[in-house]
Amino acid sequence: MNTLISPDETWLLWAFLVGWAAASIYLEQRFEWASKLSGAIVALLGAMVLANLGVIPIESPVYDAVWSYVVPLSIPLLLFQSNILKIWHESGRLLIIFLISAIGTVAGAIVSFTLLKDLIPGLPHIAAMISGSYTGGSVNFAALASRFDVPGETVSSAVVVDNLLMAVYFLVLIALPAFGFFRNKFGTPHIDEVESRDEVDKTAAASYWKRKEIALNDIALAVGTSFVIVAVSFKLAEVFSNLIPEDANIFLTILRAIIGDNYLMLTTLTLLLVTLIPRYFERINGAQEIGTFLIYIFFVVIGVPASIPLIIQNAPLILLFAAIIVFINMLVSFSLGKLFKFDLEEIILSSNANIGGPTTAAAMAISRGWTKLVGPILIVGTLGYIIGNYIGTALGFWFSSMM
Template identity: 65%
Template sequence: MSHTLIQPDDTLTLWGIITIWAAASIYLEQRYSWASKVSGAVVALVGAIFLSNFKIIPTESAVYDAVWDIIVPVAIPLLLFHVNIRKLWQEGGKLLLIFLISSIGTVAGTIVSFSLLKDYIPFLDKISAMMSASYIGGSVNFLAMASKFSAPGEMVSAAVVADNLMMAVYIVILMAIPTFAFFRKRYNTPHIDRLEIGAGNKEKTQAEGFWKRKEISLKDISLAIGTAFLLVVVSFKAADFFASVIPSGGHVSFVFHILHGLFGDHYLMLTTLTFVTLAAFPNYFEKIHGSQEFGTFLIYIFFVVIGVPASISLIIKNAPLLLLFVFIIVLINMIISLVVGKLLKVDLEEILLASNANIGGPTTAAAMAIAKGWRDLVGPIIVVGTLGYIIGNYVGTIIGFWFGGMM
């Protein structure tokens, strides 16, 4: 049994806590200026860290798995229903460039961190392969490299704990950066500027001004939720089919590996199918009201769940040096992303999302764009960030073999 107030199998209570805190975070964001500045997403995430580290809720439960498996996939199409397809391609080019630059930051950070700590952390060559692949792609790449290099189970577990805490802290930092005058003065922030202008009423918080009350009907609710589920089911089944028929693994050619990554990935297939459907039936989606609100609330639930596994006690007990290892990688990624992005005159919002997509994956990057109200960047960052799943394994493999010769 879990040594927490709420047990992992108490699903009703856990669902209640997650949704209630997500709702409270939105309320605080729209009611108080301090919460609006840091964003409700950060409030949700930090609150979850508090709940799990004070042993109120468990760090693992089927409820959290359901959020990843159901809530997040349904939220993505809901939040893409408003996307202007033509604008998507215009916005995607710069995002791709800064994402690749941010990926170089991950590689540079891994090299520096490995060089500093290789004499103090066992199996750091294997961990470097896992983390570099993960900090360009995602957890799929992490697990692939752990399997490929036969990393010891206890080191994999410790790396997961360090990664969870680092990711939670880094998302808070990325959320906070746009609130500092230092960055606002030195970078272009067109999406933030439009949001502040659109908020209008000076007596309201920025969040409340953005999320104004809208007309919505029962038909809107049913079509939004029903269409989102339809897209998720069809795209996931299609991705599973292609993954089963397209060869993969170390013995297949580069072309087949790319095709498997493109057509066999759930989220890339979901995003692609959603865009195709949007282009084919624009009038249908224009008439649906409330999809943005539904999707955003689901994403706030996701932010609560992100904070849950960030166990500070486990880090202190099992993985303090690993936390330092991933901290160095993330720090160098952020510095290279911000410095090169500034030199190339990339918007601050795009730089932050690209770095987020590297470290946390396209899902957390899209969630950040939604929470911040950067609507035009939601679709592009999902597409660009998903490409990290494809290149992450190549980077991790190269680093694993390279560093293995130094241990």
């Protein structure tokens, strides 16, 4: 499809990605409607609208660069203040409901596959990608697409569906606290706390992202350390992936999947360093701000492929397949969350972290003013990078054996 900005207009596309990410943050902190919606959704929806209007291309090497470089650099920066030992007591409840929500994704994938396996070609691999994505975010989608060597046209159709449903579901989750039914059925301590604050002149996002002291040294250490961690992690993953034979036996296959995966190694090494030398990372100001800005660029990118005409033309059944998974994830999350007396905010963020990943969940927590849940959901949601790969891989092989 011809677009106003062509895929090879590198500077124009970078200007759009970075500029719209900046605009989304500004809107989120300046206007109440954008704060309630969250800057992440503003970024995603803006890109989706322009892509569907034919202003920007659906595919470009610029978007690939965001996946290859911007996303890996953002992950360590977002985890610099996430010392597992310090926030474990706050994360325990979230971990349980997050795992319950993951069970919902698995149940949804099984039900959806059973209903549609004879109607969608290549469904086992599509199921692997989407179930992995809906257990920890789009990072898993990319990893599983590569692992199963899925054809490009199948990946394109599935990613469009994945991103569109993710955006729609986030809007649903954001709207839920406004309904009296959910406020009456679930505990809402964080919502009650926000409503009791006397901060009429600031949005929740502006209150969270207060101006802080930051020096050139902070920027240098934050960015430099992130580059080093990414480089070392990816190199270690490459070394282990080459050393451990593929499909030798079950133990080596699992070991290779753990220490030979770029993102699993990156997350593990970062969390290990933050736990072992916490004072170094705690003294770096601005890492969370830089990492969040980078991840907002990613939010813009994941909104780009959500072309509604392409879905209608190429992937209506894939849309139905993914929608069933999302619906059952929501059903399981809220039903069992109610049964085990989880708060509404915990259920919303855990389901968000499953479908969209830790950064979208953290962005939602920030936008709603649930500041005590930001760090915990970021840590718990990061586990989705790990279990999502396992779940997607396991379901992919299992479903393939059934065809």
